[in-house]
Amino acid sequence: MRIAFYAPFKPLGHPNPSGDLVIAGSLYDHLRKRGHDVRIVSTLRSRWIFWKPWNIVRVVLEKKRITRQLSGKTVDLWLTYHTYYKAPDLIGPDVCSSLRLPYVIFQGSYSTRVSRSFLTRPGFVLNRKALLAADLVLTNRRDDMVNLQRLLDLERLRHLPPGIHPSGFTRDDDARERMRQQWQAGERQVIVTAAMFRADVKTRGLIKVIESCGRLRRQGHEFLLVIAGDGRERQRLVSLAEKELGDRVIFTGRIDRDRMFELYSGGDLFVFPGINESLGMVYLEAQSCGLPVVAYNNGGIPEVVDDGRTGLLTEPFADSRFDEAVVRLLTDREERQQMGVRAAAHIRRRHDLERNYARLEQLLLEAVRHRKNRPEAR
Structure with missing residues (x-):
């Protein structure tokens, strides 16, 4: 597969180590080792970006640049790692809509509690938009799986236990x-x-x-x-x-x-x-x-x-x-x-990462096949 990869919370190569970065890196590395062409399409960090209006122009420009770059079916699927209210994916949904690409989120998170606060409501709305646009949302937490079912049908959700080598x-x-x-x-x-x-x-x-x-x-x-x-x-x-x-x-x-x-x-x-x-x-x-x-x-x-x-x-x-x-x-x-x-x-x-990510790989392939079989994709 040719995969467009984006991590809006913390891009790969970020200097501050964290478990989140480890998981993103392991996902990227696994898919590449399996022979897939994984392209990091953006390093734009969206953390609290909705309270930084001067960066909105960057988002618009990134969307245009990536849409232009990926036009002509140069990728099979878009994969976003970790979107939530603090760092929603502001790019993937619109690019995938324009190019009719399957849009998959790994580590999606949803909480209505944050919708009640003035500080976090913009992020809640933007993250909700991304989740609703997804063909498939995967999570490695049972709690997130339960919360996501309040928004999405179970057929669009999958749980994969976290893993290491x-x-x-x-x-x-x-x-x-x-x-x-x-x-x-x-x-x-x-x-x-x-x-x-x-x-x-x-x-x-x-x-x-x-x-x-x-x-x-x-x-x-x-x-x-x-x-x-x-x-x-x-x-x-x-x-x-x-x-x-x-x-x-x-x-x-x-x-x-x-x-x-x-x-x-x-x-x-x-x-x-x-x-x-x-x-x-x-x-x-x-x-x-x-x-x-x-x-x-x-x-x-x-x-x-x-x-x-x-x-x-x-x-x-x-x-x-x-x-x-x-x-x-x-x-x-x-x-x-x-x-x-x-x-x-x-x-x-x-929690063997190889075994768990083998299942992930199959789910991504199914998402590509499912999108190709849709009438509007022909």
């Missing part, structure tokens, strides 16, 4: 020994956490981890906390960690994604609350490497962590429950190891 996140015993020596972990259990140090829920989540570990330290528990990531809030987190944990914490800095398996291999459990986390790729990665997870029972986390089998999910902001879950896995070696084995199997069974 398990082969890239496998426990490595050599890496484990190397990391533990580097950290001077000794016989201590290692709690691993990872996030970007942004001034938002990521840093709030890391603060929760540090504070929880501080309470456990004062209770007499032995462990080492290893924190991976970097960002503007680094000094704030370092200062708090020094106060709460002294020499029982290590900041590794940012680690390239293809080396994260080494971090996970050196750990014994992965702890990160994931405040309102829509998905959380780190939970997939950590489990794939055989680490049980402690996190909040909110957002998309229950869709990737099997509570009681591959990890423990607690009521959000219930600090005592969160602490108890960490202590349970910290002190019960047998349960921790059993959960880790189940976690690795769980990812390979349900």
Whole structure:
């Protein structure tokens, strides 16, 4: 297939890493490796663009440029990754209407709640327009699937579980020994956490981890906390960690994604609350490497962590429950190891990206065939 690809929220190559960018990149890479001609047709970022009227001219010009570029049936399908009220797709629907192209959205999101606010209503209206124009909308979240059914018929919706390449996140015993020596972990259990140090829920989540570990330290528990990531809030987190944990914490800095398996291999459990986390790729990665997870029972986390089998999910902001879950896995070696084995199997069974994207590929081919069979397309 010849595919026009557009990511209105965060274009590929954006300097700020995130799970959203990882998913977009994995989608793009998978389709290219399968032999499809995937063209990035625009890098225009639409985040809050409706409150930046000076950029509307750019949108109009982009539509004209892309329509001209794609005229003459140079592509078979348009694929937009992630449209929602903050960053609606303002280009794809009109271009596809003009050129009679199948319009597919991966990771569409719909919420009527945001229609009530003056600040977010323009984005709600524009995102709704994009969703209604789509031939097919795919999502990797069950909650989004439920919400989208309030707007679209089920035949235009499909759910695909989120995935990773398990082969890239496998426990490595050599890496484990190397990391533990580097950290001077000794016989201590290692709690691993990872996030970007942004001034938002990521840093709030890391603060929760540090504070929880501080309470456990004062209770007499032995462990080492290893924190991976970097960002503007680094000094704030370092200062708090020094106060709460002294020499029982290590900041590794940012680690390239293809080396994260080494971090996970050196750990014994992965702890990160994931405040309102829509998905959380780190939970997939950590489990794939055989680490049980402690996190909040909110957002998309229950869709990737099997509570009681591959990890423990607690009521959000219930600090005592969160602490108890960490202590349970910290002190019960047998349960921790059993959960880790189940976690690795769980990812390979349900969240294997190759298997899930093979289904995506078939759905895209069906969308192309369906559009070609329409009378107006002949």
